[in-house]
Amino acid sequence: MQDMADLEADKIVTLELDVSSDKSVASAMESIISKCGRIDILVNNVGIGSTGPLAELSLDAIKKAYEINTLGQLRMVQQVVPYMASQHGGSIVNIGSVVGKVPTLWAGSYCASKAAVHAMSNTLRVELRPFGINVVLVVPGAI
Structure with a gap:
């Protein structure tokens, strides 16, 4: 939480957001729109890992990775579009x-889950172009 306090000290507004919760995402969007009147950019920088051989990972761990990494990004997109x-x-x-x-x-x-983000982004790019919405996929290496 200290990192968030540092941002606020630099006059950067922060707000709590859980990308796995429809209610949290909707609340965050309502807050942004009520304060700013519009939203011009969304940077979907969310991701969690789950380490282990895929054939042995629990389905719960795999579901959580998809819920955060893929559906969390899509949930944000559906709110801003x-x-x-x-x-x-x-x-x-x-x-x-x-x-x-x-x-x-x-x-x-x-x-x-990140491969699904790639496919989702490529699809959204085509679907949203007629509305003037640009979709960019950033594909970083190890960080």
Whole structure:
């Protein structure tokens, strides 16, 4: 929480957000719109790992990775799109991973969930272009 206090000291507004909760995401969006009147960019930089061989990981661990890494990003997109479409513009930046294209051992659920982010982003790019919404996929390596 100290990092958040440091941001606030730099006059950066922070708000609590749980990407696995429809209610939390909707509340955050309502707060942003009520304070700013619009939203121009979403940077979907969310991800959790689950280490272990994919054939042995619990389905609960795999579901959690998908819930956060993939559905969490989509949940955010679904909340911002109506506002961006009404503005006839905006940008959505989804953070994928190089392992979404070149999977690594012991990280199968993370790799698969990020591959789904890649496919989702490519689909959204085509679907949202007519509304003036740009969709960008960032594919970083090890960080």
